[in-house]
Amino acid sequence: MSDQPLSDWKPTRRQFLTATAISTAIGALPLQLYAAQSAVVPLDQYKPEFLNEAEWAFVMAATARLIPSGGNGPGAHEAHVPVFIDRQLAGKYGEASDWYMEGPHDPSADPALGYQTPLTPAQIYRQGIKEINTWCTNKHGKQFAELEPAQQDDVLTGLQKGDVKLPAELRDFFTLLLGNTKEGYFADPMYGGNHKMLAWSYIGFPGARASFKEWADQYNVAYPLGPVSISGERA
């Protein structure tokens, strides 16, 4: 599977393909359909839409520990996971616009009864990052992003296990952060993460190919083709 970047490719940002109804595979679609793309900027030049400077620093640092760079496969940074998270929080996911958010709320209810906080995901990130940075400053004299990686891992483990306590309204913070990080790693690149489909190439998921009739009964043979994205990007 090729991890090579396509130097002439500029993935779409928020444009959707508008043409053609039924096609056998995206490989059959002419590339000129994918016009009017806006450029993807390097991660260090990205201007967040929702996260403020401290929040961006936290998300950059935390995602780099949740899916580190180096070793096998891309890290969260190579995959632009922080961009994905910022855009999700800036949009309707961040606002919980599909969810029932009316009161009364019981954020301390048994977790098995589901999401019960009055806060939206965007609010949970905003307040959660603030709480964690305060906790880190009290304990270590520094904000989360400035800690050593091993210390950051300890904080994240504490959040995961509930040893670093957050108010009940924020108790889903780590679950959201980890879930969104993996979403950003594996979602179609049009949402800002999975840059150059690096994560799909790494695991061998062919993305939006979605046509495998001749492969169904070929047993125990690794599928040979790399991924395509919804916008027609190939790797």
Added chain:
Amino acid sequence: MARKDPKKDVVIVGLGWTGAILGMELAQEGLEILALERGEDRDTVPDFKYPNIADELKYGVRYDLMQRPSASTLTIRRTLDETALPYRQLGSFLPGNGVGGAGIHWNGHTWRPQPEELRLRSYTIERFGKQTIPEDMLLEDYPVSYEDLEPHLDRFEHVAGISGQAGNLRGKIIPGGNPFEGARSRDLPLPPMPQTYDANLFAEAAKAMGYHPFPRPGSIASKSYVNEYGMQMGPCNFCGFCERFGCYNYSKGSPQVCILDALKRKPNFSYKTDSEVLRVELAPDKKTATGVSYFDHKAGEEVFQPADLVILCAYSLHNVHLLLLSGIGQPYDPVTGEGVTGRGYAYQMNGGVKLFFKDKHFNPFIGTGSNGMVIDDFGMNQIDYAREGFIGGSYISTGTTNGQPIRSMSLPPGSPAWGQGWKDAVGEWYGHSMSIGSHGSCMSYRNCYLDLDPTYKDRFGRPMMRMTFNWNENDIRMTQFMRVKMEEIAKSLNPDIMQSSFKKSGAMYDVRPYQTTHNVGGNAMGADPKKSVLNRYLQAHDVHNVFVMGAGAFPQNLEYNPTGMVGGLAYWAAHALRTDYLRQPRSLV
């Protein structure tokens, strides 16, 4: 003041599978029919077209085709003394929304009930004695027999284009099919689909142990097909975007693919979207309905739609909610055991074993919603309830439906949830696992029911519906029995690593992880009006011009996925309407 629209002969509430079936059948009688659908309109193009539909985040994770809890949800608790809280974001089950309903984003599994399941109370008493029935179990017979339903189950299978292998044709057992199924009057319309590697491994292992594997019957076309309405399906290409997605390839059966375009050509049928029915309106004597009131979201006003016949075809949970809000049937009270509306809500008891193989390539992204091989050797009619200590059964199957990496990433037990260890594990194990799943019965119990919530309101100020549901020890004993059988099969395949996931004694219902959208019961059909809302023709006992389709009619759940039964019941009820009720409107029993 509410707008009043001109009267219709028939108003249909909800335009999914059953709304489309009833619309089509009654349109052929020349009646003026209006279907009211609270969601938006949807069609294969543009709503499910390629490549946009191949978007795991939008459809698989953010549930773009599903009901929005912000617009409609319910509250849930596990026990009578717990405070129910809103199901604020989707998790355990995923009701559909819009034209086509859950018939768009289902997997296509299409089963028939076993003859024994339709007379389960009588069967249990005759074979194993009354003492095998737990004191709190509401075990009932369906008021229809397998023989009654067979022509109608068959009809739905031929409308929805089922691929599969018959196991019992007119009493003759056919090799390669399910030998434990009820007799079919004719073969399935399409041959089975090819099977993927994991399904084949499972089938070979099961066969070696003396079991009877057969391909899963599904509304996934293995060849091009034209049904009785002239609607066309094309052969499936194993795209791996089936459950939670609309089919871009006209291969998965849905109201759109199998019925709606033919129905829309009928001049006496019309439908309105964004039209949310608020209640069924009853005449002062409460013995007949006069029509429905709905909120027209486009006009921004409430409308009274008069009609001679009201057919509820919404999702089962919404039908029960409408019945409770409309005062049809006495609400069920778990303390006294009296009342019928909301009585006997049930779900599905499933379990699974994951098998990890370092050296096998499963290509899990190659799949269909109904892919897989199945054994029914531990189904309802194969278990000795007295010996095993439970009433129930499961089918056991293997077959990948998708390899979408956000939601379908199986890692061995003990893998880290994050960090370098997680990243190494996804690289090492993606595509190297398969699973064996059980899909089993869930009985109805005194304390599992639906009523109106005392606290939470919906956006129209109506009380939300409240679900009280928890796992029951009878069904947990059933799933633990399946665990033993499935682990034996799994071990025979010699996986490098194996992991089982089955409910254990004392398990509490958790609304967060997806389990199944097989929510059944709450407006049971039955012979006794003291225990059921509907008679054997899905007609309300108390209000003869109200018929209610869907799985709410199940007195307890089947071992199987419900859609085949729901479709068969819809054709059964449509037949009664066409051949009897319309000639002389009255209670049919």
